[in-house]
Amino acid sequence: DSGVTQTPKHLITATGQRVTLRCSPRSGDLSVYWYQQSLDQGLQFLIQYYNGEERAKGNILERFSAQQFPDLHSELNLSSLELGDSALYFCASSRGLAARSSYNEQFFGPGTRLTVL
Amino acid sequence: AQTVTQSQPEMSVQEAETVTLSCTYDTSESDYYLFWYKQPPSRQMILVIRQEAYKQQNATENRFSVNFQKAAKSFSLKISDSQLGDAAMYFCAYREIYNFNKFYFGSGTKLNVKP
Numbered sequence: 653d654s655g656v657t658q659t660p661k662h663l664i665t666a667t668g669q670r671v672t673l674r675c676s677p678r679s680g681d682l683s684v685y686w687y688q689q690s691l692d693q694g695l696q697f698l699i700q701y702y703n704g705e706e707r708a709k710g711n712i713l714e715r716f717s718a719q720q721f722p723d724l725h726s727e728l729n730l731s732s733l734e735l736g737d738s739a740l741y742f743c744a745s746s747r748g749l750a751a752r753s754s755y756n757e758q759f760f761g762p763g764t765r766l767t768v769l
Numbered sequence: 770a771q772t773v774t775q776s777q778p779e780m781s782v783q784e785a786e787t788v789t790l791s792c793t794y795d796t797s798e799s800d801y802y803l804f805w806y807k808q809p810p811s812r813q814m815i816l817v818i819r820q821e822a823y824k825q826q827n828a829t830e831n832r833f834s835v836n837f838q839k840a841a842k843s844f845s846l847k848i849s850d851s852q853l854g855d856a857a858m859y860f861c862a863y864r865e866i867y868n869f870n871k872f873y874f875g876s877g878t879k880l881n882v883k884p
Contacts, residue, residue, distance in 0.1 A: 654813075685872070694773075694860055694874035695814075708871055740812060758872065760814035 655679065656745050656761035664767045670731040673764045677724055677745030683707070684726040685758060686718055687742040695742060701726055702748075730766070738768045771796045773863050775875035782851045783883050789836075790846045790878045792861030799823075800866050803837065805846045808858040808877070817859070820844065848880075856882040 655678035665671055677684050683702045687695040697710035701720035712718075715733075720726040730737060744758040772795045782788035794803070805817040820828045820837050827835050832852075836845045848855055861875040 687872075692877070694876045695862075695872070696874075697872055700871075710871065742814065744814075757816075757819075763812050763814075765812075 654759040654761065656681075656743060656759050658741075658743050658761040658764050660764060661762065662765050662767075664769065665733060666769055667733055667735060669733050669768075670729065671733065671766065673728040673730070673741055673743075673766070675726045675728070675743030675745075675761060677726070677743075678759055681745035681747050681759075682724065683746045683748060684720055684724070685744040685746075686712075686726070686728050687744065689740040689742060689763070690736075691739070698728070733768045735768050738766055740765050771798075771863050771865070771873045773861050773873050773875040775859075775861055775878050777878045778876075779879040779881070781881040781883060782848070784853060785850055787847060787849045788851055788880065790848075790859050790861075790880065792844045792846070792875055794842050794844065794861070794863045794873075796842070796863065798865065798867075802864040802866065803835075803844045804862040804864065805833070805835070805844075806860045806862060806874075807855075808860060810857075814860075818846065851882050853882050853884060856880055 657676045659674045685700045686698040689695045698712040700708040704720050715731050718728045740763045742763045743761045746758045774793045801822045803820045807815045807817050818830045832849045834847045858877045860877045863873045865871045
């Protein structure tokens with residue numbers, strides 16, 4: 653158990669709908685990362701937040717958005733869902749942004765499996 | 770952008786034997802981290818081993834070791850005395866140091882362990 657929690661574990665929805673995925677980082681971690689893993693592929697970095705502020709963006713679609721709240725939990729919002737959005741969505745957290753430190757070790761949550769029908 | 774390539778989609782090894790998984794990466798940076806993650810059927814991402822690019826010594830964690838060839842941009846994982854529990858997808862990952870710790874993952878290698 654990494655200490656990172658994600659809810660829900662599974663989500664089934666229809667095309668065109670909107671869903672929200674939730675992530676709670678490890679106690680004390682200020683940074684949250686979101687990744688998408690499509691079937692039989694590696695993880696694609698989507699976005700990173702640090703202490704409530706967006707710090708880095710990867711290949712995140714405009715239909716997707718995220719935020720980190722004052723209690724440091726984060727939500728990933730996916731809208732106008734398409735079949736191709738079906739994937740496993742991972743959240744990871746790390747203590748901070750220090751360049752060369754164990755504090756920047758990322759710990760992954762168990763993921764949320766999204767199925768778009 | 771940095772790229773990570775795992776050229777072996779699937780590999781098999783006999784229990785108790787040794788297997789090596791390959792990974793190459795492309796970067797213009799001189800300082801970075803490299804990782805191997807294990808993803809069992811539960812889909813949990815489990816850190817196996819980490820290598821810091823500025824350290825020349827290859828990292829070792831029990832039965833897992835790496836062969837880090839910085840000039841060749843190669844980072845292979847050796848699993849000794851393979852166990853049934855080692856069966857999983859293995860992902861090689863590259864992490865930047867000076868760009869908010871962005872991760873780049875390879876496409877993965879599925880490891881089968883035969884009894």
